[in-house]
Amino acid sequence: MAITGVVGIAPVEDDMQEVVLSCEDFGLGKPLDECTTKQLGRLGEELASLYLESMGMELLERNWSCSFGEVDIIGEQDERLVMVEVKLRTVSQEDSDVAPELAVDYRKQSRYRKLALMYLSRQARLDSIRFDVVGVKLVSEHEAQLRHYVGAYEWDD
Numbered sequence: 170m171a172i173t174g175v176v177g178i179a180p181v182e183d184d185m186q187e188v189v190l191s192c193e194d195f196g197l198g199k200p201l202d203e204c205t206t207k208q209l210g211r212l213g214e215e216l217a218s219l220y221l222e223s224m225g226m227e228l229l230e231r232n233w234s235c236s237f238g239e240v241d242i243i244g245e246q247d248e249r250l251v252m253v254e255v256k257l258r259t260v261s262q263e264d265s266d267v268a269p270e271l272a273v274d275y276r277k278q279s280r281y282r283k284l285a286l287m288y289l290s291r292q293a294r295l296d297s298i299r300f301d302v303v304g305v306k307l308v309s310e311h312e313a314q315l316r317h318y319v320g321a322y323e324w325d326d
Contacts, residue, residue: 201310214241217317250288256269
């Protein structure tokens with residue numbers, strides 16, 4: 170996949186940035202509407218990973234799993250462990266108000282907290298943790314919009 174450039178990064182709020190990526194090719198080998206949910210999910214994780222690395226995050230794990238479930242991306246930034254949930258939706262111009270990140274509900278947050286405890290028990294390197302959410306909207310075959318919520322929720326929300 171070749172990202173030809175970040176078209177724009179706009180801080181929306183203190184804890185959120187909106188990014189527009191222009192992509193040469195998503196590397197799927199077929200039109201978006203012919204892709205499976207799993208293929209699209211992997212694409213969203215790839216786009217989020219590329220973006221997070223460009224923002225200075227060191228990626229430690231992708232699709233880490235244990236008996237409680239799976240974490241899309243685990244990274245490190247500013248000596249803090251960062252667990253990232255990625256949500257993707259394909260949208261048309263009429264669906265511009267779609268917010269995939271809203272799918273990270275209380276149940277999903279609760280599961281991520283359990284996953285964080287399991288990960289920390291196995292990787293004692295860092296003890297400070299942050300939970301981020303990246304919402305990805307595929308607008309066209311060559312354009313994606315990302316919303317990155319830094320510290321989207323806490324341990325005790």
